[in-house]
Amino acid sequence: MSRAYNFSAGPATLPEPVLQQAQAEMLDWHGVGASIVELSHRGPEFMQVAQEAEADLRTLMSIPDDYAVLFLQGGATTQQALIALNFADPGQSADYVITGHWGKTALKQVKPYVNATVAANGEAGGFRDIPARGEWKLSDDAAYVHYTANETIHGVEFRDIPDVGSTPVFADFSSSIASEPLDVSRFGLIYAGAQKNLGPVGVAVVIVRRDLLERAGQPRAEILDYRAHVKGESMLNTPPTWNWYLAGLVFKWMIKEGGVAEFAKRNARKAAALYEVIDGSGGFYRNEVAAPVRSRMNVPFFLHDEALDKPFLKEAEAAGLISLKGHRALGGMRASIYNAMPEEGVQALAAFMRDFQQRNG
Numbered sequence: 540m541s542r543a544y545n546f547s548a549g550p551a552t553l554p555e556p557v558l559q560q561a562q563a564e565m566l567d568w569h570g571v572g573a574s575i576v577e578l579s580h581r582g583p584e585f586m587q588v589a590q591e592a593e594a595d596l597r598t599l600m601s602i603p604d605d606y607a608v609l610f611l612q613g614g615a616t617t618q619q620a621l622i623a624l625n626f627a628d629p630g631q632s633a634d635y636v637i638t639g640h641w642g643k644t645a646l647k648q649v650k651p652y653v654n655a656t657v658a659a660n661g662e663a664g665g666f667r668d669i670p671a672r673g674e675w676k677l678s679d680d681a682a683y684v685h686y687t688a689n690e691t692i693h694g695v696e697f698r699d700i701p702d703v704g705s706t707p708v709f710a711d712f713s714s715s716i717a718s719e720p721l722d723v724s725r726f727g728l729i730y731a732g733a734q735k736n737l738g739p740v741g742v743a744v745v746i747v748r749r750d751l752l753e754r755a756g757q758p759r760a761e762i763l764d765y766r767a768h769v770k771g772e773s774m775l776n777t778p779p780t781w782n783w784y785l786a787g788l789v790f791k792w793m794i795k796e797g798g799v800a801e802f803a804k805r806n807a808r809k810a811a812a813l814y815e816v817i818d819g820s821g822g823f824y825r826n827e828v829a830a831p832v833r834s835r836m837n838v839p840f841f842l843h844d845e846a847l848d849k850p851f852l853k854e855a856e857a858a859g860l861i862s863l864k865g866h867r868a869l870g871g872m873r874a875s876i877y878n879a880m881p882e883e884g885v886q887a888l889a890a891f892m893r894d895f896q897q898r899n900g
């Protein structure tokens with residue numbers, strides 16, 4: 540059996556050593572005679588897994604003590620709705636900066652709960668750039684300002700944290716969390732579904748400044764309440780233990796590989812290699828995103844002739860390069876190159892793209 544280089548946007552490729560460890564521990568975790576996924580979430584074995592995962596993520600991302608870390612179900616999309624319920628009064632303003640598809644879903648999720656105001660929107664320009672900070676229209680009384688750190692479909696990434704004054708910044712980091720050093724203290728809240736950069740689908744990470752948990756928010760059940768989740772250590776109900784465990788293995792792997800500083804370097808090299816092939820192709824390939832905000836994680840690109848899309852995908856697959864088809868909203872191709880994508884995988888793709896152009900250009 541040979542593993543392909545998998546450029547899927549999410550669920551995405553996982554580090555091979557993590558899959559091997561999970562396989563080795565599948566039937567008998569650490570000699571207890573059962574898989575970790577068969578044990579009580581309140582038993583000493585899983586408690587250890589859960590605590591280590593949180594501690595390792597705190598180490599990896601340098602998360603300050605005045606931030607709580609949650610491991611929750613419902614994916615990123617559920618968190619998009621919960622942030623309004625937990626941190627905004629009914630009908631209060633919340634400012635949204637829309638730079639792609641996921642910013643739009645975030646806005647949609649809070650419409651029933653807040654006066655969601657679009658502070659800036661890149662849609663008129665096809666989401667090929669981020670509206671200049673000077674043009675944003677922020678509300679005076681906003682509960683928070685929300686933005687999407689990396690737009691997974693449109694391939695647009697903020698390369699700095701926007702300064703919005705004293706309003707807490709909430710950000711969707713689903714597809715770029717832990718991909719480079721980040722000053723967590725600049726945020727009120729960070730959330731991410733795990734299935735791009737942190738592990739398997741089925742668990743989402745929420746990092747929230749503790750003082751914000753004092754906000755009343757809106758009427759909601761306990762299971763929708765972040766304060767209760769913090770108090771219950773993300774175990775108000777049965778947590779997704781398998782997913783949490785796998786994410787924990789990914790954190791340990793990342794720390795062993797050198798942490799986020801090391802991944803920042805690898806990710807920069809990987810992205811540069813692909814954009815170089817695209818920009819140097821004389822129009823055979825094209826990426827339309829403004830260079831300063833091109834994503835390091837998701838590289839969407841188009842072939843100059845759509846008739847070549849099918850042969851490109853077929854031949855790539857035959858060469859062991861899979862899941863390159865672009866999102867249906869954009870068409871074309873997309874190479875997702877998260878932390879777990881090795882540099883050799885990107886080099887193989889770059890070589891394939893050059894070769895394909897030579898044969899079809």
Ligand SMILES: *Cc1c(COP(=O)(O)O)cnc(C)c1O
Nearest residue numbers: 614615616641691711713714732
């Ligand atoms: C994938 C993704 C989401 C949606 O995540 P789910 O876990 O499917 O809810 C939201 N935001 C971004 C930036 C994403 O990449």
